[in-house]
Amino acid sequence: MKRTALLHAELSQVIAALGHGDMLVIGDAGLPIPAGPRRIDLAVTPGVPRMADVLAAVLSEMQVERAYVAEEAISADRQSLPDWCRGRLPVTAQTVPHEEFKRISAQARAIVRTGECTPYANIILCAGVTF
Numbered sequence: 001m002k003r004t005a006l007l008h009a010e011l012s013q014v015i016a017a018l019g020h021g022d023m024l025v026i027g028d029a030g031l032p033i034p035a036g037p038r039r040i041d042l043a044v045t046p047g048v049p050r051m052a053d054v055l056a057a058v059l060s061e062m063q064v065e066r067a068y069v070a071e072e073a074i075s076a077d078r079q080s081l082p083d084w085c086r087g088r089l090p091v092t093a094q095t096v097p098h099e100e101f102k103r104i105s106a107q108a109r110a111i112v113r114t115g116e117c118t119p120y121a122n123i124i125l126c127a128g129v130t131f
Contacts, residue, residue, distance in 0.1 A: 065128030
């Protein structure tokens with residue numbers, strides 16, 4: 001049995017197969033998933049699993065070079081990331097309009113669907129290298 005936090009075999013395999021610059025999207029329950037990327041559906045019921053929990057598990061195994069969140073997810077003061085993201089990322093997240101976020105997502109290797117029902121609770125993680 002694995003010793004790291006991420007136990008989901010399919011998700012762990014996708015992360016292990018990522019190359020430099022490949023993208024993994026973690027999305028809320030309503031994020032549209034285009035036909036191209038692999039779909040990993042973790043959603044059980046509204047709120048389960050939460051975005052914060054899935055993000056933490058993924059970050060325990062993935063080397064992240066860049067991250068993107070939708071501008072619409074940023075707080076009204078335009079300065080703070082949403083709670084599910086704040087303080088968790090190893091990089092500063094870049095913001096893009098939600099429509100652009102969806103276009104970029106179509107190029108991802110995989111999109112993970114959570115049970116999160118918070119609007120715009122989506123993130124694109126770009127793989128880095130460990131050397």
